[in-house]
Amino acid sequence: MKLEKLVGDRFKDRPSDCQIDSHAIMVRGGYIKYMANGIFSSYMPTKRITRKIEQIIREEMDAIDGQEVQFPVVMPATLWEESGRYESIGSELLRFSDRNRNQMVLGMTHEEAAVHLVREYGQSYTKYPFMIYQIQTKFRDEARPRGGLIRVREFTMKDAYSFHTSQEDLEEYYDKCHKAYERIFKRAGVPDVVSVKSDSGMMGGSVSHEFMLLTPIGEDSIAICSECGMSANMEAAESIIENTRDDISAAMELVHTPDVHTIEDVCNFFKVEPQKTCKAVIYQRNEDDSYIVVFVRGDVDVNETKLRNFVGCEIHPAVVTEDCGLFAGFTGPVGITDNCTVLFDTSLQNTNNLICGGNKEEYHYSGLDIDRDCGNVEYHDFAKILEGGICPNCKKHSISISRGIEVGNIFQLGTKYTKTMNMTYLDNNGEAHNPIMGCYGIGVGRLAASVCEAHHDDYGPIWPMPIAPWQVHVCAVRSDDAEVKACADKLYADLQSAGAEVIYDDRQVSAGVMFSDADLLGVPVRVVVSPRNLKENCCEITARDKSFSYKVPVEETKDKILEIIKELMDKANS
């Protein structure tokens, strides 16, 4: 491919509307073009990258006995009604009517379609286990698309679905898939992607993992233990907090506390640490606006996902009205109105002598001892795990919080879909059961953008060899020099004949323009043919990541490049 003919503009300056580097680079480098909120077109370099990623994914899915199939993008609503998700998913599921007024949806995930495809096939236990997958366009009507290809509305995703007759079999396959994912990320150039335990959210099921690329611009927060290596999405990580009771529990006392609203106010007024306070965090259920009051230790925050999973419905931060019986800033567990659900976080276990709200304007209690004063209390985990907190695995104070981009996920779904959609098989005794499912996703475009985020400098991306749009970038500096042109032309032709993927810049532009364009294309190996090099009968081979730079005799250049390509490919695939 001659760079001169490559469709797409490259820009010198960072676009002002790009918050993250990969987004800016992919716009600057002629990779993507904005069409609408969260909707992009892709130019040739992106397409070449994503096709390579897709092929890596395909090979690894085939290696664990996956069968590539294809589900429709547009599906009838009736299918989603079978699983109950037509109702349960919010407005990120795009719904519309076709010309015959049939309700349809745009697929954002394909559990229903997978069950539909194999419901008849899988009627006997002898057919199990099996896995089907597709690589297909999906649409998710995100409220806040952001970051170029990181969070879009339309995207290409590999989604896989496995079917099993026992939980053990699912778990065995789940582990296989976990390993396949590790190979995929390694081959795609991000071997440092970590898998973290996660919340299963709307997918249903219990055990699930997210594969996270750690980066400060990530949208997710991940708790990682520096001691034992445990990692989990903050939404899923168990929060452990150790308390020591004071030897003596003081008596409760109602104290007049004008203008004392926040935990900070309380600490100042009573001269205590936040650990000695009991904070009320108030939510309302979306369905009926009924109140939920969660009591946590004053220095701890509520994790809404944990709370949502516990109460089993959607919630939002409360609007505390005058007549609801709660007192904003003065809500405590003693004497609280019956008009709400009261929950206690484990951070309050084994505490005493706490300050808490008095359930009365401008009053707090001191001397709260929950077990003494609130009757039979059950404690549950509703808290966000904290930096420096206790690792739920090794129990050391070794938790650090990192940010990450989710580039893949795997779920043990159980029978959520097979049960609701009436998929059954007969076991060897002729008894009917619902198959147990797993599902496994990777966003192709997001992975490409994540690799760019992980591997770039100020001048552009540094694509790893296995997914680079081209393997080698030939620069003919001063292509008006006949000798340069002839040498570069020959190198271009020879490399292509040898099967290398070459982008060739023989434009009559300055070396500066040529190199900055090459930086933006991020091809891992660059060869410079120039009058100066040719004087020494050499070409200059350099790595985009600056890891090597050689001057090689002209006649050895082709073989040296092929050797480097092979080395880099082998290393990634090893």
Next chain:
Amino acid sequence: MKLEKLVGDRFKDRPSDCQIDSHAIMVRGGYIKYMANGIFSSYMPTKRITRKIEQIIREEMDAIDGQEVQFPVVMPATLWEESGRYESIGSELLRFSDRNRNQMVLGMTHEEAAVHLVREYGQSYTKYPFMIYQIQTKFRDEARPRGGLIRVREFTMKDAYSFHTSQEDLEEYYDKCHKAYERIFKRAGVPDVVSVKSDSGMMGGSVSHEFMLLTPIGEDSIAICSECGMSANMEAAESIIENTRDDISAAMELVHTPDVHTIEDVCNFFKVEPQKTCKAVIYQRNEDDSYIVVFVRGDVDVNETKLRNFVGCEIHPAVVTEDCGLFAGFTGPVGITDNCTVLFDTSLQNTNNLICGGNKEEYHYSGLDIDRDCGNVEYHDFAKILEGGICPNCKKHSISISRGIEVGNIFQLGTKYTKTMNMTYLDNNGEAHNPIMGCYGIGVGRLAASVCEAHHDDYGPIWPMPIAPWQVHVCAVRSDDAEVKACADKLYADLQSAGAEVIYDDRQVSAGVMFSDADLLGVPVRVVVSPRNLKENCCEITARDKSFSYKVPVEETKDKILEIIKELMDKANS
């Protein structure tokens, strides 16, 4: 791949709801599964076939300097408003609102997206020509999906868009693309696809060709000249009709003709041939229900596409009301109401002594001589070309009408989109022009189904080697026989190691079941390992299309198969 693990059921009987063979076969063979009207999921064999077709298309598009890109499936309505198609296309364009109430469409073709992608890039004449293409899911809300993958609502299509600075350059590229299409269809196993001149319809532009697989189940009618080879879609084929005037034109005479409504009635009443009658065919414009009366010779039918193109708007057969001034069954060109557009077909040129309607209930005229009686008449081509009609190319009476499936099309679009969407480039004098576009489509799934339609027998498809789901099908007949099992296992392993794509049937089922399943998978080369063959130290290699059958010594079997595969691939690619 072991057949035992292949997801998808195969059926013995033809499904009752399949009108065409390829549809029946693809359901029976576990290729596709119906999900909703015109919407299917695909199992692994289909996916393997379509991926191979896509790769053939990709190679041929790359060979004519195409650059693979990707456009969104979901696009903002505003983009389609720029070209005017948001209004002009009917309900086959699926329109809906996203969560923020923005109007969106599902892409059925991507001219607008193509212009959007390159509008800034193509601002200088130095960038031209270039071609971009994608292979992507599309949605067209067809009123009447039919025939399995032949006419669906959701489909995968390769669509390409080229941009030029002169008509000559477009034409040169158009010819290149025409040749690339011929190679694609040859490589996909349907070298007999013919290209026919076609009507450009909603795409705009003038010159266009459809690539047709001739088959009785086709939806399109094609006029083919048996003398000169000219071929054209009936909708685009010029109709030529020769008339000879009678020496003497009789005077016009109003005749009372009660109960004489049809041309047949007229011929019986007046004792004339239909060629001596002038028929009125009445339409209404969709936009305002205004009337259009087309006069044609009595034995000729109106081609609505030609009429639609001439009047430049959508039309429908008229409802002739009492007060509209027209008389159903009695409408003629003399004394017709001013309240309608009157058109004359060329079939009436050089005629006289015709019978026509009297524009009065129960009356006809005899002795019509249009040139004498109707003033300055212009004749245009509105007629359907007829079997046995005159070839517009060689002028012989040698037209035959065939049916065909459209598997691809190419259009010279001109500046329709670049003009409306304000895409311009500066020429070498600094003057601004709109680039000239071409567009080029192939339906991937429809091509797969068409190949099946062209190559099948009662037992299943006969896939051509380059697109077959697998290249060789190994049948271990009596796999409970240890020797058979060992030999077949080794053959399976050896063939795979040698890079062949193998499906392996080692189920313990009867030879009958095994062979009928193999027929349904349609793999071109079959090897049978059986106790009987092994007694002679042989394997049996047969072609799915029965073109060869060999008994080969066991130790030579692998090499013989590899040789056959290579031969069949080379032949298709030659």
